[in-house]
Amino acid sequence: xxxxxxxxxxxxxxxxxxxxxxxxxxxxxxxxxxxxxxxxxxxxxxxxxxxxxxxxxxxxxxxxxxxxxxxxxxxxxxxxxxxxxxxxxxxxxxxxxxxxxxxxxxxxxxxxxxxxxxxxxxxxxxxxxxxxxxxxxxxxxxxxxxxxxxxxxxxxxxxxxxxxxxxxxxxxxxxxxxxxxxxxxxxxxxxxxxxxxxxxxxxxxxxxxxxxxxxxxxxxxxxxxxxxxxxxxxxxxxxxxxxxxxxxxxxxxxxxxxxxxxxxxxxxxxxxxxxxxxxxxxxxxxxxxxxxxxxxxxxxxxxxxxxxxxxxxxxxxxxxxxxxxxxxxxxxxxxxxxxxxxxxxxxxxxxxxxxxxxxxxxxxxxxxxxxxxxxxxxxxxxxx
Numbered sequence: 405x406x407x408x409x410x411x412x413x414x415x416x417x418x419x420x421x422x423x424x425x426x427x428x429x430x431x432x433x434x435x436x437x438x439x440x441x442x443x444x445x446x447x448x449x450x451x452x453x454x455x456x457x458x459x460x461x462x463x464x465x466x467x468x469x470x471x472x473x474x475x476x477x478x479x480x481x482x483x484x485x486x487x488x489x490x491x492x493x494x495x496x497x498x499x500x501x502x503x504x505x506x507x508x509x510x511x512x513x514x515x516x517x518x519x520x521x522x523x524x525x526x527x528x529x530x531x532x533x534x535x536x537x538x539x540x541x542x543x544x545x546x547x548x549x550x551x552x553x554x555x556x557x558x559x560x561x562x563x564x565x566x567x568x569x570x571x572x573x574x575x576x577x578x579x580x581x582x583x584x585x586x587x588x589x590x591x592x593x594x595x596x597x598x599x600x601x602x603x604x605x606x607x608x609x610x611x612x613x614x615x616x617x618x619x620x621x622x623x624x625x626x627x628x629x630x631x632x633x634x635x636x637x638x639x640x641x642x643x644x645x646x647x648x649x650x651x652x653x654x655x656x657x658x659x660x661x662x663x664x665x666x667x668x669x670x671x672x673x674x675x676x677x678x679x680x681x682x683x684x685x686x687x688x689x690x691x692x693x694x695x696x697x698x699x700x701x702x703x704x705x706x707x708x709x710x711x712x713x714x715x716x717x718x719x720x721x722x723x724x725x726x727x728x729x730x731x732x733x734x735x736x737x738x739x740x741x742x743x744x745x746x747x748x749x750x751x752x753x754x755x756x757x758x759x760x761x762x763x764x765x766x767x768x769x770x771x772x773x774x775x776x777x778x779x780x781x782x783x784x785x786x787x788x
Contacts, residue, residue: 405432416445423452427463434470443470461490469500477504495524499539506542511549518543535577537588544570544595551602564599571596590619594626597633606633624653628660631667640667651683658684658691665697674701692721699731708739726756733765745769753782760786 412429419425430445446467454460464487471480481504484497491497502517518539525536544567551563574592578585597612613630616623631646644667651660665680681698684691699714715732722728733748749766752759763786770779 405435408432409436423449423454427459430463430470431466434466434473437473439470439473443467443474446470457490461487461494464490465494465497465500468497472500472504472507475507477508480504493524493526495521495526495536495539498524499542502539502542502546506546509549511546511553514546515543515550518546534585534588535574537574537578537592540570540574541588541591541595543567544592544599548595548599548602551599561603564603567599568596571599586619590616590623593619594623594629597626598629601629601633604636606637609633610637622653624650624660627653628663631660631663635663635667635670640671643667656687658687658694661687662691662694662697665694665701669697669701669704674704677701678705690721692718692725695721696728696731699735703731703735703738706738708735711735712739724755726752726754726759726762729755730759730762730765733762733769737765737769742769742773746773753785757785 409429409432412425412432416422416425416429426445427449430442430447430449433439433442433445446463450460450463450467464483468480468483468487471477471483481501484501487494487497498517498521502514502521505511505514505517521539522536522543525539527534547563547567547570551560551567554560554563571592575589575596578589578592580589593612593616597609597616600606600609600612610630610633613626613633616626617630620626627646628650631643631650634640634643634646644664647660647664647667651657651664654660661680661684665677665684668674668677668680678698678701681694681701684694685698688694695714695718699711699718702708702711702714712732712735715728715735718725718728719732729748729752733745733752736742736745736748746766746769749762749769752762753766756762763782767779767782767786770776770782
């Protein structure tokens with residue numbers, strides 16, 4: 405398509421009224437992600453009312469894909485439905501509908517559309533014996549999100565199990581000796597590991613992430629997720645090593661540094677935890693969890709001034725989050741600054757009137773300040 409595009413542009417420029425030239429140009433542009441120009445070119449062909457059903461179905465699909473890329477989902481759905489009315493067997497239509505559903509975070513619809521895409525999949529080349537890998541992996545992701553959203557643990561477990569089954573299908577179907585399939589196998593093993601972690605099957609997840617890394621050692625996210633599994637297994641030093649490796653690959657993300665800090669804190673080494681949280685802040689000075697966790701580590705070391713400074717930064721970045729004020733109030737209380745503590749707790753309950761720890765702490769400070777009547781009111785609210 406890249407090689408074809410200049411000639412297609414020249415042809416369409418030389419003969420603007422040639423609808424087929426517009427079709428070919430639009431197809432190339434949309435395939436290459438040039439959605440605005442591609443939509444215009446394809447629309448010129450559609451507007452000719454050519455009586456070519458198969459090509460019209462493709463044109464509507466292409467324009468639907470362009471509209472999807474442009475965020476015009478209702479227009480995209482209209483074109484995709486019209487395309488299906490002509491050819492209900494085209495798997496790319498269902499995949500595009502799933503893409504829209506994913507953008508709208510409608511994971512149930514996405515999973516259904518992906519199942520239809522898999523059902524109707526026809527390889528581009530007859531000799532291609534592999535399944536619709538992208539659809540299986542995307543469906544596994546949609547099922548993962550459904551499981552995370554589910555309120556019922558049994559329902560969540562069912563979604564996770566379905567997602568793992570999709571990953572296993574890919575892993576078992578792809579030839580492990582085929583270098584061209586290595587990336588897909590690694591992606592399937594990674595996604596399987598994520599789902600196993602959500603099931604709290606940490607040892608199985610570690611195995612899946614490790615298999616993914618054997619194929620693709622540069623998969624930083626696999627190191628990060630495996631580190632989380634080690635963390636929950638109580639293997640903090642192994643977790644820290646994985647977080648360090650992840651940070652060296654995905655150096656623009658502060659998450660690995662944050663989790664390093666959490667692992668050091670879990671081992672009781674707050675100096676190392678503070679250093680790691682500082683590295684997270686260095687990556688992103690707007691990463692609120694790093695300030696919160698570093699503030700908590702300073703509290704453990706009774707360095708109240710630094711703790712308050714970190715909680716203040718968290719408040720500055722997220723001024724309506726009640727827990728930031730509550731934690732800062734604790735630091736003020738421990739430093740013996742009762743008036744500041746009361747004010748901080750007051751702000752906490754103003755943003756979240758049902759934050760019970762803040763209500764109790766506020767009542768305690770008011771009692772100590774001789775304001776027993778007001779203290780009683782906050783205790784009543786805490787009890788409720």
